[in-house]
Amino acid sequence: MTSIPLVIVAHGSRDPRSAATVRALTDVTRAAAPGVDVRAAFLDLSEPSVAEVLTGLHAEGHREVVAVPLLLGRAYHARVDLPALVDEVTSRLPRLSVTIADVLGADPLLEAVALDRLAATGADTADPALGVVLGAVGSSHATANAVVARLARDWENRHGCLVVPAFASAARPDVPAAVAKLRARGARRFAVASWFLAPGLLPDRIQDLITTAAPGSPVAGPLGAEPRVAEVVLARYTSALAASARTA
Incomplete structure (x- = not known):
């Protein structure tokens, strides 16, 4: 085990395109950080669940994990859902420490991607x-x-x-x-x-x-599995590791 695993946590959707995009972004993130074990998990509606991924990592011998919420704002899922799920898992697996990173938020790199998507229309x-x-x-x-x-x-x-x-x-x-x-x-x-x-x-x-x-108006695509999105994910992971080290 060469690094603390990074779990990308997405909301999940009934639309299979959503989970496919998250998995593709996970692949892009993994390629950008070949020394990091990067996995995808979902809060709801898609598989695997957060509990399944964290339990699996624990079974593999990991004792520290960083969860990066694939969310653009600090709303209910970031403030309540994910911490509750992590607390439930760690109450069963007390030797597992899970650090929840900050959300992606309105990062300048994400703004640039959104503007590029708009320009492409x-x-x-x-x-x-x-x-x-x-x-x-x-x-x-x-x-x-x-x-x-x-x-x-x-x-x-x-x-x-x-x-x-x-x-x-x-x-x-x-x-x-x-x-x-x-x-x-x-x-x-x-x-x-x-x-x-x-x-x-x-x-x-x-x-x-x-x-x-407004009929005929062009519609930009979502941010998607883009290297700059992966860069923000990895920045949140790195910041969470640094914060965890300071409080250790």
């Missing part, structure tokens, strides 16, 4: 008549939504187009309301940027709604 972010809908999951935790809203403001200030967030669930504005806001501010053309890590039911909802609200 042909949208020109320097166009002052372009209205960008920044599609995101949405949360009942207002702080998580505020991160997306702040990201939209930052993009607008740095580029030239108009940007408004739109949430697929649990928060406002939704896509039609975001398009209405952009139109009221003078947007004549529209595009959708994706603040999603993988394809799935919620990104599809954003796409379906823009088809009605």
Whole structure:
């Protein structure tokens, strides 16, 4: 065992494209850090579960693990679900120590990927008549939504187009309301940027709604299994290791 294992923890989805993307990102991360044992686990709806992966690592002889939440915000899954699952496993396996890293968050590398995905649709972010809908999951935790809203403001200030967030669930504005806001501010053309890590039911909802609200608008793909996403995952892993060493 040459390193402390890194477990990439994703939410999970009924859509098989989501888990496939997480597994592909796990492969990209593993290739970027060949000395690190990198595995994927899911909170719900996809396999293997967090408990299965942690229990398996313990059975292989590992006594320390770093779990990196593949999440863009510190909402319920990061603050409650994952810690509870880890506590349940370590209560059964007291010799196993699991450090939970920070979420990926609004990292500049992820912003760059999202902007590249948007540019790939042909949208020109320097166009002052372009209205960008920044599609995101949405949360009942207002702080998580505020991160997306702040990201939209930052993009607008740095580029030239108009940007408004739109949430697929649990928060406002939704896509039609975001398009209405952009139109009221003078947007004549529209595009959708994706603040999603993988394809799935919620990104599809954003796409379906823009088809009605602003037909013909291009829709960017999710961040996906991209080397820069893997770089952020590894940065969170390294930071967690450093923090754990300081408190040891």
